[in-house]
Amino acid sequence: MMASECKVMERQHDITQVPSGKEVCLFLAEYGSWLLGCGATCIRLEKNMQRIAATYGKRMELTISPRHIHVSVLDDSGSDTVTTIASVKATGVSFNLNTMLSQLSWEVADRKLGFREARERLREITRSDSQNKWVVLLLVTLANASFCHLFGGDLPAMAVVGAATLAGYYLKQLLLEHRVDIRVVVLACAFVSSVLGASCHLFSLGTTPAVAIGTSILYLVPGIPFLNSFSDVLYRYYICAFSRFMDAVVLTACLSAGLCAGMALMRVGMF
Amino acid sequence: MDQQIILDALFSAIAAIGFSAISRLPRRAYLYCAVIAALGHSLRFLLMSPDGTGMHIFLATLIASCFIGLLAVFLSPLARTPAEACFFPSLLPMIPGIYAYMTFGGLALCILSDSQEAYNFYYYQFSHNGFICIAILTGMVVGATLPVFMFKKISFQATR
Numbered sequence: 001m002m003a004s005e006c007k008v009m010e011r012q013h014d015i016t017q018v019p020s021g022k023e024v025c026l027f028l029a030e031y032g033s034w035l036l037g038c039g040a041t042c043i044r045l046e047k048n049m050q051r052i053a054a055t056y057g058k059r060m061e062l063t064i065s066p067r068h069i070h071v072s073v074l075d076d077s078g079s080d081t082v083t084t085i086a087s088v089k090a091t092g093v094s095f096n097l098n099t100m101l102s103q104l105s106w107e108v109a110d111r112k113l114g115f116r117e118a119r120e121r122l123r124e125i126t127r128s129d130s131q132n133k134w135v136v137l138l139l140v141t142l143a144n145a146s147f148c149h150l151f152g153g154d155l156p157a158m159a160v161v162g163a164a165t166l167a168g169y170y171l172k173q174l175l176l177e178h179r180v181d182i183r184v185v186v187l188a189c190a191f192v193s194s195v196l197g198a199s200c201h202l203f204s205l206g207t208t209p210a211v212a213i214g215t216s217i218l219y220l221v222p223g224i225p226f227l228n229s230f231s232d233v234l235y236r237y238y239i240c241a242f243s244r245f246m247d248a249v250v251l252t253a254c255l256s257a258g259l260c261a262g263m264a265l266m267r268v269g270m271f
Numbered sequence: 272m273d274q275q276i277i278l279d280a281l282f283s284a285i286a287a288i289g290f291s292a293i294s295r296l297p298r299r300a301y302l303y304c305a306v307i308a309a310l311g312h313s314l315r316f317l318l319m320s321p322d323g324t325g326m327h328i329f330l331a332t333l334i335a336s337c338f339i340g341l342l343a344v345f346l347s348p349l350a351r352t353p354a355e356a357c358f359f360p361s362l363l364p365m366i367p368g369i370y371a372y373m374t375f376g377g378l379a380l381c382i383l384s385d386s387q388e389a390y391n392f393y394y395y396q397f398s399h400n401g402f403i404c405i406a407i408l409t410g411m412v413v414g415a416t417l418p419v420f421m422f423k424k425i426s427f428q429a430t431r
Binding site (some may be wrong): 039040041043044045063077092093094095096097098099101103108110129131135136139140141142147149150151164165210211213214215218219221223224226227228230231234235252256259260 | 285428
């Protein structure tokens with residue numbers, strides 16, 4: 001028998017075979033822990049997981065807490081119920097992962113992807129989310145320099161902000177590779193970027209030194225937790241909304257502490 | 272003024288691409304984010320400009336964010352990404368960075384001040400900039416998220 005025929009038969013078998021409640025529950029718990037970890041909103045998480053569960057002939061109830069998800073899967077008859085708790089994966093924000101996981105839920109629902117195939121796809125997706133760190137570094141540097149212009153900075157200020165961002169973001173990449181706590185990372189990067197951002201003030205470059213120092217740390221602003229927390233409020237996931245908001249507040253406080261320390265070191269006045 | 276708008280749109284687009292990279296957006300969505308950011312930020316620039324309507328930064332941000340949210344909802348099916356993935360990098364060029372910077376600076380100097388006069392001045396800087404910063408952030412988030420909430424069907428089927 002040809003290998004391709006074997007694959008087709010295997011897939012047909014996979015489609016016709018109904019997965020057990022336990023299998024679906026464990027799959028959904030893993031799926032959800034990745035999706036929440038990469039920065040998806042709670043409503044997206046619930047909708048995607050419901051969609052997958054319904055396709056495999058199950059009902060699902062979900063509790064989302066800040067660091068865990070609690071999944072219960074029920075048979076349509078209600079005779080078989082399985083519950084599991086999974087820790088949220090610490091992947092960092094990734095809309096690429098979010099997009100691929102959302103697409104997987106539609107593939108399961110629309111293309112009736114078999115259970116075994118869906119499990120393999122999930123494994124592939126979670127392994128394939130990589131980026132070229134040098135390209136990201138370059139794009140972030142250009143982005144923050146552009147920010148400086150948008151806030152009224154002149155050319156010397158843009159150049160200084162570019163350099164401050166390059167150094168700060170590179171430090172962020174290095175520290176995160178060494179698994180340093182994100183709060184320490186934000187504090188250290190804000191300090192380094194603000195010290196370098198104060199160059200305009202120190203060497204009297206250009207006419208907008210305050211804009212340079214103010215924008216040099218903007219690449220660290222935790223925008224996604226702020227936006228997601230409001231989305232969670234709209235759909236009444238208040239616990240998660242509060243948790244995401246607090247995360248964002250703590251990171252903003254670390255950012256501010258780094259900035260103030262940098263300014264104090266460089267003896268930069270503000271008003 | 273035309274040149275200013277074009278420059279504003281260009282730099283907003285570059286900023287949006289950089290922030291798309293930070294938030295690990297699929298590459299096919301970079302261009303959409305750049306276009307949304309350029310249009311949204313130019314709209315805010317026009318609304319705030321004295322030659323335009325001379326609107327207050329809060330109202331201008333609210334309207335521009337809503338526009339960004341709508342564009343993100345209707346363009347996300349083309350980019351095959353969730354709507355929130357499209358509007359987040361586009362919103363960032365409107366972040367009230369300088370107000371936030373003045374707020375924290377005011378707070379720090381308020382604590383360190385040694386006279387009532389200096390304290391009052393820095394407290395004013397802290398509270399004035401802080402309130403504007405919070406209002407702008409709220410306007411951005413509310414404006415951009417509401418279209419996703421209103422057009423749920425399109426928003427949640429973008430990756431279909």
